Amino acid sequence: MEYVIVGLLGVVIVLLLVLVFRKNNNNEMTERLGHFEANINKEIGEFKYGFSKVLTQDFELLNERIEKKLTLINDRVNERLDQNFEKSNKTFMNVLERLNKIDEAQKKIDSLNGEIVSLQSVLTDKKTRGTFGEVNLEYILNNAFGSNKNGIYKTQVKLSTGVIADAILYAPAPLGTIAIDSKFPLENYQRMTDKTKTKEEREYHEKLFVQDVKKHINDISEKYIIPGETTDEAIMFLPAEALFAEINAYHPELLNFAYNKRVWIAGPTTLISTVSIISMILKNMERDKYAKVIHEELNKLSVEFSRYKDRWDKLARTVKSVNQSIDELHTTSEKITKRFDSINSVDLDKLGNKEDTIKIETY
Structure with missing residues (x-):
């Protein structure tokens, strides 16, 4: 574009020189030069208008494509979030429903607390109790x-x-691999809560109950906490909520002992809460995979925006340079027109008798 302008300027200067040496055609050449200048100004104006129109259309098309892309990404994100939230909500509702069922079952257990002898007829030995605890544990995990x-x-x-x-x-990390073992210290618990026994007998069996629980805690700590294979903590599951409530309410020394041995004591309700939280963490980790994909797509879009900005700045500088060249050409045209007017006002016959030389300024 600059070369074209310089070329046009050179043509104008050549025409000026021709006009100086052809005195008898000054008026006609001045008129032609005026028409030529008007045509140049008209073509430059049309070029500016066409260039601006094309630039505006391209910019609008680019904005439209960006908006469609962002809308598509937003729709996909919302769709996936809605699906995940719906699944999480269903899971949470299922947990609440199961907790309500457990609460109802607990009420029934409380109402049947006086009939615990019937349970004793079923759980007659340690093996049977162990099987009961294992089945209960697997039911909760399922x-x-x-x-x-x-x-x-x-x-x-x-x-x-x-x-x-x-x-x-x-x-998931940082918890790692956790061992869970079911324990059911029932005999001494039943004897310490038996109202038919004397106070001294109940206190004696209470001490034996504490010893039983401590032994189970020691066994779990020594057997199921293995460096490099399991985490440094384990869970002792008590399948009867009454046992857990007894320890939690009346035997804080057992809780401290278990804490020092890095063993968690859990009843059915607390174990359900623990594994439910772990389940939610796993589901959130799965959902985070999609969030990572979305983040990567946004980073790619950011790169495209950066390229768009660089190209827009480059285009703006080009337009600014063109406008500056047009202004300079207009200034030169004004000066040439004034010089022709000055030449036309001079008496050429008088100038012919003198040896003065007319010098033409160039700008």
């Missing part, structure tokens, strides 16, 4: 994670030391 397990937990797992854990929970 409700939380599903019967297919999905690699989140396993039951009856043999560890490197040869011991068998009732369940292994593969929790």
Whole structure:
């Protein structure tokens, strides 16, 4: 564009020189030069208008494409979030429903507290109680994670030391692999709560109950906390809510002992809460995978915006340079017109008798 302008300027200067040497055609050449200048101004104006129109159309088209892309991304994000929120809400409602069922069952257990002897007829020995605890544990894990397990937990797992854990929970970091073992210290608990016995007998059996629980805590700490294989904490599951309530309400020394041994004591309700939280964490981690994809797409879009800005700035500088060249050409044209007017006002016959030379300024 600058070369064209310089070329036009050169043509104008050549015409000026021709006019100086052809005195008899000054008026006609002045008129032609005026028409020529008007045509140049008209063509430059049309060029500016066409260039501005094309630029506006391209910018509008670019904005339209960007808006469509952003709308599409937003729709996809909202769709995935809605799906995930719906699934999370269903899971939460299922947990609440199960907790309500557990509360109802607990009320029934409380109402049947005086008939615990019937339970004793079923749980006659340690093996039977152990089976009851294992079944109860697996039922809770199935409700939380599903019967297919999905690699989140396993039951009856043999560890490197040869011991068998009732369940292994593969929790996300930083929790890691957690061993769960079911314990059911029932005999001394029944005797310490038996109202038919004397106070001294109940206190004696209460001490034995505390010893039983401490032994279970020690066994779990020594057997199921294995450096490099399991996490440095384990869970002791008490399948009867009454046992957990007794320890939690009246035996804080057992809670402190378990804490020092890095063993969590859990009843059915607290274990359900624990595994439900872990389940929600796993689902949130799965949802975060989609959030990472969205973040990557936004980063790519940011790069495109950066390129768009650079190209727009470059185009703006080009337009500014063109406008500046047009202004300079207009100034030169004005000066040439004034010079022709000055030449036309001079008496050429008088000038012919003198040896003065007319010097033409160039701008």
